[in-house]
Amino acid sequence: MSLWHVWGFCLLLNLAWFVCFAASQPNPPKIHEGWWAYKEVVQGSFVPVPSFWGLVNSAWNLCSVGKRQSPVNIETSHMIFDPFLTPIKLNTGRRKVGGTMYNTGRHVSLRLDKEHLVNISGGPMTYSHRLEEIRLHFGSEDILGSEHLLNGQAFSGEVQLIHYNHELYTNYTEAAKSPNGLVIVSIFMKIAETSNSFLNRMLNRDTITRITYKNDAYLLNGLNIEEIYPETSSFITYDGSMTIPPCFETATWILMNKPVYLTRMQMHSLRLLSQNQPSQIFLSMSDNVRPVQPLNNRCIRTNINFSMQGKDCPNNRAQKLQYRGKNYFYRWLVWVTFSVSDI
Template identity: 45%
Template sequence: MGSAARLSAPGALVLWAALGAAGPPFWGLVNAAWSLCAVGKRQSPVDVELKRVLYDPFLPPLRLSTGGEKVQLIHFNQELYGNLSAASRGPNGLAILSLFVNTSTQVAGSSNPFLSRLLNRDTITRISYKNDAYFLQDLSLELLFPESFGFITYQGSLSTPPCSETVTWILIDRALNITSLQMHSLRLLSQNPPSQIFQSLSGNGRPLQPLAHRALRGNRDPRHPERRCRGPNYRLHVDGAPHGR
């Protein structure tokens, strides 16, 4: 999460940020279109207590689809909506796939292979500032996910303005490994372009929101936690032409 600007009226620029006077406590006050940030009852993120997760044997296998040139982990329901903007305003419009990370002091070879490629020195030094871009070839999304994993899901919101409550959150229940050095490299990245003051990517998460009466559902049977879960099924495609498995 970083900062952004939105137009709430002709010529009126409204800012939000992760910290300070434009931070989360004020999002719902500075723009009427963001009122859910203050009064919504299904806001994200939430504290996921494993003891509150309900096993749901009817959850379908997780299907992951990636494009050949770019990957977005915020998906919209194409059966109901024509674009991401429309989906963010409608019920069951968005799905956000979330992965957790474990940091260790071990050598780089023990880290996730996708992140190792993404965070090596040759790559990370090319994207130091906001809007920097670098194209990585032959990097498969499959490497990002554990060979076998379960997931937890709940109904929530965007974690940045306008905080629309149209999101199905999918939390992968096995964390990725990352080294302390790789995490340090991430913290050296700036949320701002080089023309502005440096602001680290660290410490920019929205505070936890009340779970209230929402259900946390999972597809891993607590009676057999070691049992391999169903899925994932990968559908890889380039320009709409399926290939792979």
């Protein structure tokens, strides 16, 4: 038996002991909300990876039993056209914004200053939503790194702009666990010779080297949020969840129809970020993705009009949404910029 098999067996024994111990206590111990990881790491102690998130904490049970979990694999053959999806409206007040960029140990996270308000509306949204955080997901290899997949294939990374419903809820924490609470705009990242101007501000050498280790932070000013969006009004949307514990199913996802670009050097700089503090062993932050979750008959809608007649989506019959026609995939390659051939 290999060392890895022995280590895996020990982890299972530790988990089984913990679950049994917690269940036997009159007041089970409270699990620290930060006690989770994306990947298995030998550090002398068990930290739950995605397959265990819903087992170690009853408050996270949706991670295991939820039926509307994210991320998902977007199959183009299952997309439907929704004529009622209007373009996304971005409201920055025509001002540039500032914020603090963090190494959280799991993500590169940019959180805006509270005096800089950025709101979005339109699309699948009934209410206006306020930008709370921008997170970057990326892989150790160019062929993986995005949480969402397109026809089973990943992109090099994924930018997630996380917004909360500020019309119904007072803050992100309240909205995250409430109906119609979150809207997350997802933009795939691809490697190219030149980079997106917003990403260039975040990932240039003078900036990214300031957050090499966990808990490092660096202040950025003069950011134009509009620059992170690709030049398209087309998108895909579905109802899902947060992709981190507690996996609340309160998120509407909007996947933009074009990727943004970063250079190979900038991707290399991301992979040099550590999950740990300087006094600990270096562990790359890369591969900070949750595996895709079952779609469970959810509708994947788009505002790309293929002019094809078809069946109604069972969840949206009143809207007369259309399924693909006979030549759907050819039309998809023509209309959709991040088609399989573009990965």
